Amino acid sequence: MAMQNPYNQYKENNVMTASPENLTLLLYNGALKFIYQGKMNIEQDNIQKSHAAIVRAQDIIYELNDTLDMQYDISQNLRALYTYILEKLLDGNINKDIAALDEAAAMVTELRDTWKEAMKLAKTRK
Template sequence: MTQFITSEALHKKTSQEITALLYEACVTNLESAIKTIDEKDYIQANENLKKATDILHRLGAGINYEAGIVADQLDTLYNYMADKLVEANYNKDVTSINEVLNILTEIMNAWNLAMKKNADAQPKIIRQKANAYEQTAIYE
């Protein structure tokens, strides 16, 4: 069952959450492409692979290059995966799609873990700021 997000809900998402949604959508399209190739529905497989490739290009366009070498490496990975999917689409090659799916799943899992750790750390930071304020506040 496909779950759609309303435009209003999408606008309330952080850029990190939108990136996570893009990863999920890309994985879903890759899994659907594998299934439709196995079913010999090449037209639908083509659509799924084109969507996955488009998502990878969008992810690449959203990279913050000020983040350093990791950003450059991520860009290289996105380009590699997009090129691999173009070849896989032309040849209807499930092996190449699985390779991209494995790479993307690793990136997605790391991204989700980093988001979770950041969310867990935020209340601690807020408490530290509150404590710092309380320590410098003047009481009458």
């Protein structure tokens, strides 16, 4: 039996044991990672790799969107933001538009940073 890369094993364990709050944070960070990879690959004229990275970012945003609990008002707002981010990612992928990817990254960064703050506030109230 082949031994798994220790770093990959650590990452997998990190995801499998993450709280829902931390998992959301990991998803935001993953989306940003793939947006930046897509952007870098566009700049290096590697269309295939840019497409693959942007699709992975889209998959993460789809997952965040699909898991919204629509009984809360904020979920409506998040759904609209996720839809807009997906539009920017699609535009960035089809047209290899760096500006569209930058806009998507800025929005995901803001959502991630807001989520981090909410996590801090929730910890102080426990």
